[in-house]
Amino acid sequence: MSKIDIRLLDTPEEMAAVEELERLVWPGDETEIVPIHMLRAVTNNGGVLIGAYEGDQLVGFVFGFPGIEETSAGPRPKHASHMAGIHPDYRDRGLGFSLKRAQWQIVRSQGLDHINWTYDPLQSRNAYLNIAKLGAICNIYIPEYYGEMRDSLNVGLPSDRFKVDWWLNTPRVEKRLNQEKRHRLDLAHFTSAGAVIVNPANIREDSLIEPFQDSPSLPASPAPLLLVEIHPDFQALKAASPDLALAWRLHTRDIFQALFTNGYIVTDFIFEPGSQPRSFYILSHGESTL
Numbered sequence: 001m002s003k004i005d006i007r008l009l010d011t012p013e014e015m016a017a018v019e020e021l022e023r024l025v026w027p028g029d030e031t032e033i034v035p036i037h038m039l040r041a042v043t044n045n046g047g048v049l050i051g052a053y054e055g056d057q058l059v060g061f062v063f064g065f066p067g068i069e070e071t072s073a074g075p076r077p078k079h080a081s082h083m084a085g086i087h088p089d090y091r092d093r094g095l096g097f098s099l100k101r102a103q104w105q106i107v108r109s110q111g112l113d114h115i116n117w118t119y120d121p122l123q124s125r126n127a128y129l130n131i132a133k134l135g136a137i138c139n140i141y142i143p144e145y146y147g148e149m150r151d152s153l154n155v156g157l158p159s160d161r162f163k164v165d166w167w168l169n170t171p172r173v174e175k176r177l178n179q180e181k182r183h184r185l186d187l188a189h190f191t192s193a194g195a196v197i198v199n200p201a202n203i204r205e206d207s208l209i210e211p212f213q214d215s216p217s218l219p220a221s222p223a224p225l226l227l228v229e230i231h232p233d234f235q236a237l238k239a240a241s242p243d244l245a246l247a248w249r250l251h252t253r254d255i256f257q258a259l260f261t262n263g264y265i266v267t268d269f270i271f272e273p274g275s276q277p278r279s280f281y282i283l284s285h286g287e288s289t290l
């Protein structure tokens with residue numbers, strides 16, 4: 001891959017390129033696009049729009065704005081990250097990570113220590129980037145967050161979302177963003193340490209993966225670590241079997257809502273590639289979200 005430049009975007013011409021990339025990443029409905037005038041108004045008022053360029057071509061961007069979090073101690077400033085998109089030909093090369101890292105630096109320089117955003121918890125690549133690579137954590141599940149969505153990535157399924165917290169100044173996040181060597185633990189490490197898979201998936205004869213073998217088993221008393229399996233390629237499943245995709249959505253909605261209510265927090269994610277890839281959220285009990 002040739003050199004990629006990461007830089008702040010602030011001209012209408014640069015924002016026109018962002019609009020175009022949005023259309024490519026979320027095709028199908030013009031109303032799902034954040035237009036130039038909005039990008040311009042927001043970035044003139046503390047918002048942050050960062051692009052990744054190969055030569056003259058914009059191949060990725062991340063966009064967010066300052067916001068207010070209502071907490072028990074009163075209102076608290078934060079940054080709300082709204083969209084990140086990478087050109088399909090440029091995924092899995094670390095650009096998502098580099099853009100979020102730049103966002104982390106700029107938002108810290110604005111004096112803020114917290115970024116949050118939402119994403120579809122069944123998108124395994126997004127989960128791996130957000131939780132494992134960036135160190136965000138989650139204990140908030142919002143069913144049908146955006147109502148009915150019309151773009152082709154989201155159409156046809158309830159728009160459930162994880163709302164994740166990214167605490168910018170914590171050692172957890174600093175270590176991951178400074179790319180300090182992390183010993184990567186796989187499924188075997190967790191299961192041999194006694195972590196239980198709440199919902200082991202079932203691979204059918206037609207190779208489609210069902211959300212569980214038996215009814216999911218939520219522990220009666222808190223376990224230090226639990227694993228929740230998700231489909232490793234939800235986009236492909238949606239195309240192959242919309243009914244099964246909906247079953248995954250409803251099944252994992254129940255599990256996450258029950259676990260979050262009972263004090264669990266998503267703190268890590270395992271992706272095991274290979275001929276039969278598998279993906280798992282790791283949930284801990286009794287940790288602080290900070």
Ligand SMILES: CC(C)(COP(=O)(O)OP(=O)(O)OC[C@H]1O[C@@H](n2cnc3c(N)ncnc32)[C@H](O)[C@@H]1OP(=O)(O)O)[C@@H](O)C(=O)NCCC(=O)NCCS
Pocket residue numbers: 025082083084085086087090091092093094095096097098119123124125126128129133232233271279
């Ligand atoms: C989500 C998105 C922004 C990630 O960008 P990216 O540049 O591919 O991200 P990175 O390359 O930094 O990280 C992706 C990681 O996921 C891993 N990965 C690939 N397929 C995976 C899968 N099915 N499950 C889990 N992880 C997977 C990659 O190997 C990579 O990890 P590595 O660096 O350890 O190898 C990009 O895929 C995208 O634009 N998706 C569509 C739009 C979207 O969903 N935006 C986010 C919500 S607004």
